[in-house]
Amino acid sequence: MTADSHAPIRADARRNRDQILAAAKVVFQAQGPDVPMEEIARSAGVGVGTLYRRFPDRESLIRAVAQDSFERVLAEVRSVALEEPTAWATITRLLAHSRELRVMLQLALLSERAHEIITRDPAVRGIRDEIFGLLEDLVVAAQREGSLRADIGAGDIGVLLSLLVRTFPAADAEVAGMMLHRATALILDGLRAPGTPLPGRRLVQGDLG
Amino acid sequence: MTADSHAPIRADARRNRDQILAAAKVVFQAQGPDVPMEEIARSAGVGVGTLYRRFPDRESLIRAVAQDSFERVLAEVRSVALEEPTAWATITRLLAHSRELRVMLQLALLSERAHEIITRDPAVRGIRDEIFGLLEDLVVAAQREGSLRADIGAGDIGVLLSLLVRTFPAADAEVAGMMLHRATALILDGLRAPGTPLPGRRLVQGDLG
Amino acid sequence: MTADSHAPIRADARRNRDQILAAAKVVFQAQGPDVPMEEIARSAGVGVGTLYRRFPDRESLIRAVAQDSFERVLAEVRSVALEEPTAWATITRLLAHSRELRVMLQLALLSERAHEIITRDPAVRGIRDEIFGLLEDLVVAAQREGSLRADIGAGDIGVLLSLLVRTFPAADAEVAGMMLHRATALILDGLRAPGTPLPGRRLVQGDLG
Amino acid sequence: MTADSHAPIRADARRNRDQILAAAKVVFQAQGPDVPMEEIARSAGVGVGTLYRRFPDRESLIRAVAQDSFERVLAEVRSVALEEPTAWATITRLLAHSRELRVMLQLALLSERAHEIITRDPAVRGIRDEIFGLLEDLVVAAQREGSLRADIGAGDIGVLLSLLVRTFPAADAEVAGMMLHRATALILDGLRAPGTPLPGRRLVQGDLG
DNA sequence: GATGAATGAGTATTCATTCAT
DNA sequence: GATGAATGAATACTCATTCAT
Numbered sequence: 001m002t003a004d005s006h007a008p009i010r011a012d013a014r015r016n017r018d019q020i021l022a023a024a025k026v027v028f029q030a031q032g033p034d035v036p037m038e039e040i041a042r043s044a045g046v047g048v049g050t051l052y053r054r055f056p057d058r059e060s061l062i063r064a065v066a067q068d069s070f071e072r073v074l075a076e077v078r079s080v081a082l083e084e085p086t087a088w089a090t091i092t093r094l095l096a097h098s099r100e101l102r103v104m105l106q107l108a109l110l111s112e113r114a115h116e117i118i119t120r121d122p123a124v125r126g127i128r129d130e131i132f133g134l135l136e137d138l139v140v141a142a143q144r145e146g147s148l149r150a151d152i153g154a155g156d157i158g159v160l161l162s163l164l165v166r167t168f169p170a171a172d173a174e175v176a177g178m179m180l181h182r183a184t185a186l187i188l189d190g191l192r193a194p195g196t197p198l199p200g201r202r203l204v205q206g207d208l209g
Numbered sequence: 210m211t212a213d214s215h216a217p218i219r220a221d222a223r224r225n226r227d228q229i230l231a232a233a234k235v236v237f238q239a240q241g242p243d244v245p246m247e248e249i250a251r252s253a254g255v256g257v258g259t260l261y262r263r264f265p266d267r268e269s270l271i272r273a274v275a276q277d278s279f280e281r282v283l284a285e286v287r288s289v290a291l292e293e294p295t296a297w298a299t300i301t302r303l304l305a306h307s308r309e310l311r312v313m314l315q316l317a318l319l320s321e322r323a324h325e326i327i328t329r330d331p332a333v334r335g336i337r338d339e340i341f342g343l344l345e346d347l348v349v350a351a352q353r354e355g356s357l358r359a360d361i362g363a364g365d366i367g368v369l370l371s372l373l374v375r376t377f378p379a380a381d382a383e384v385a386g387m388m389l390h391r392a393t394a395l396i397l398d399g400l401r402a403p404g405t406p407l408p409g410r411r412l413v414q415g416d417l418g
Numbered sequence: 419m420t421a422d423s424h425a426p427i428r429a430d431a432r433r434n435r436d437q438i439l440a441a442a443k444v445v446f447q448a449q450g451p452d453v454p455m456e457e458i459a460r461s462a463g464v465g466v467g468t469l470y471r472r473f474p475d476r477e478s479l480i481r482a483v484a485q486d487s488f489e490r491v492l493a494e495v496r497s498v499a500l501e502e503p504t505a506w507a508t509i510t511r512l513l514a515h516s517r518e519l520r521v522m523l524q525l526a527l528l529s530e531r532a533h534e535i536i537t538r539d540p541a542v543r544g545i546r547d548e549i550f551g552l553l554e555d556l557v558v559a560a561q562r563e564g565s566l567r568a569d570i571g572a573g574d575i576g577v578l579l580s581l582l583v584r585t586f587p588a589a590d591a592e593v594a595g596m597m598l599h600r601a602t603a604l605i606l607d608g609l610r611a612p613g614t615p616l617p618g619r620r621l622v623q624g625d626l627g
Numbered sequence: 628m629t630a631d632s633h634a635p636i637r638a639d640a641r642r643n644r645d646q647i648l649a650a651a652k653v654v655f656q657a658q659g660p661d662v663p664m665e666e667i668a669r670s671a672g673v674g675v676g677t678l679y680r681r682f683p684d685r686e687s688l689i690r691a692v693a694q695d696s697f698e699r700v701l702a703e704v705r706s707v708a709l710e711e712p713t714a715w716a717t718i719t720r721l722l723a724h725s726r727e728l729r730v731m732l733q734l735a736l737l738s739e740r741a742h743e744i745i746t747r748d749p750a751v752r753g754i755r756d757e758i759f760g761l762l763e764d765l766v767v768a769a770q771r772e773g774s775l776r777a778d779i780g781a782g783d784i785g786v787l788l789s790l791l792v793r794t795f796p797a798a799d800a801e802v803a804g805m806m807l808h809r810a811t812a813l814i815l816d817g818l819r820a821p822g823t824p825l826p827g828r829r830l831v832q833g834d835l836g
Numbered sequence: 837g838a839t840g841a842a843t844g845a846g847t848a849t850t851c852a853t854t855c856a857t
Numbered sequence: 858g859a860t861g862a863a864t865g866a867a868t869a870c871t872c873a874t875t876c877a878t
Contacts, residue, residue, distance in 0.1 A: 050863050162377070163373070178408070182412070191395065262838080266873085455852065578813070600827050679869090
């Protein structure tokens, strides 16, 4: 009686699907959105045929990976907001410590083409809108708390996050970590109220492409 | 007209080389480091054969483009330092307004592979070292001036610059410009003395890979 | 209910087999002999697994479809011969109006490979021989009647039929029907006694490959 | 000063192009429109790359082969019309002996898809229209001569031709030849005035899809 | 020297067939 | 027995690089 036309999907198929998503996420981040499909399949431990049965082309795989990642971020934003005492602490923690958030943005910024594919997908857009709704609430709250400078919008937070998720050009992994932490701290310094006035206007979700 | 058999290169050959470099720079930035060689040749107005005569493979073209770009930056840093009254003003202007600097870093960060190619090239390294020498001087001077926070090294400036040269995920070009200006201003706010202490240590040139 | 272990096949299995044959016949005609097996299975309403259980490979499916079709034609030729008053009327009716005959020949002419597969199958050959025996009798009888020109053999009738079963290159289905009817009528005109002498000799069954 | 933007094409390139067209024509007829591109390339004695340089995809190759073939037929129809004393003789000779015409129609009838590709191409359509114009003139003239039955249009001739160009299901090549000659003769018998009235109406060019 | 033609290796994708559920 | 998931071989097409004109 389930209305779902694809039925509950067999357990082994489900496992394969998950493996593929996980592998694709890793491989996309490491090698970009143009990695050979064969490589994704291999690193998921399946044949290419299986990969293509689940995801009929590269686009649909990218979409699925993005959707999975966006969902994880949404869940995390919700739980962090519950755990942290203030909006500023929530923003800070997300900005500085969320691995899911990094992954999500790295996927979204992989390439022009990946960005378009993700942006055009209605499911992903829906989740993105939810995340942004929460972020806007956090921004307003943190400004009321007096911790976040007033001339900042949720879109600005998005922009700054998009900067911090890039790979850092470091000599080694330890230094890369330090770069991330220092740049993050410095940007948090910049975000703290009151700050010298910024040019332009508060950026909102719609300003992001 | 010197007797030296390699040196003066015929004028038209020189022109070809310059056209290719200019075209490649544009095309690399617009389409990434994997654009078909044919496309580069076409947009330079020459045949692929000519492209390959000048630059025996993609690597060598990338190296040449990088070298050209790094040289321009070196020249610019020198002239800006002469024109501006303070070290802080020099840093600010470079960070906020140097197109050459943006282009140079965008090339260097095009891709993992491009980064390696550039980094490994001795000629480019030489120029980069000169640029960094000047930058270190500027950092020290600006800290003496009391404008730049003390816990920052030239490497940190490099890191922050590397963030700001990325393409911004904007809905349109105007907003993209605003994103750049606002993010730059906010980071400059963060750079201003004194700031809350940053984690780790001052980063120096050697920390960049 | 016989004790024989292979014979009666379970009713549902029988139904599956019939559905597959019917679907395959339709799909082969519509899409050629290379349609994906999955598509045949789908249009028969079964899984590929079931298709392969019944027919271990494409060849055996083609053979089975052909055999089924040839049997239907044999039955039809017999009944038409009984119903029509003259041999010429029988030939005319078969040539102009038999859907089974069209289908059979279309299958046999689907492709070089399909033709070979069918031709090589002993069961199909047997049925074909019976059909041809009847056709030869009809030809002789019609020539005795004086309606069919004398320099024609059963093989010639086969050839002319093979022409008429092709898809006509018509702008729409109605015109296609008209093409078929007009070409059929014109060929019947050509078949009528006496006619100008044809080159070569009467063609017989053995001349068909 | 030639306006032709692609310049006169190099002699060796021209030769390759011609070889590819010739090879493709043969291979398409022998193996259908889905032969591996590699096979076409091989039988033309070039690499696949060369094939793709000249014809960016299978469609464009099919179009080019068709155009070439249609042009040959147009030329032949013109010259045969000049050589033969009557319109009926012209029609007869084309129908019975034109190899170019057979090839052209076999290409056009290769497959549903090939037919569409060819039909949609404006260049090919133009040539086809010219051929048909000539054919219509011939039909009218032959009917005036009293040789061709009156209830036939140029479209009918096209239909009958389309029947005769199919591969005959013969045991060997010699018999296949005989089948073609006999079927042709019989159809010519059917075409001769006056004939028993055909159903429907005269078919014209527009009736062909 | 310049040009653009030729080559062939690299990758995406499809589908026949096998096999676990 | 039925199902549909997994596999991998086959094939289209792209592009870096070489070489004839």
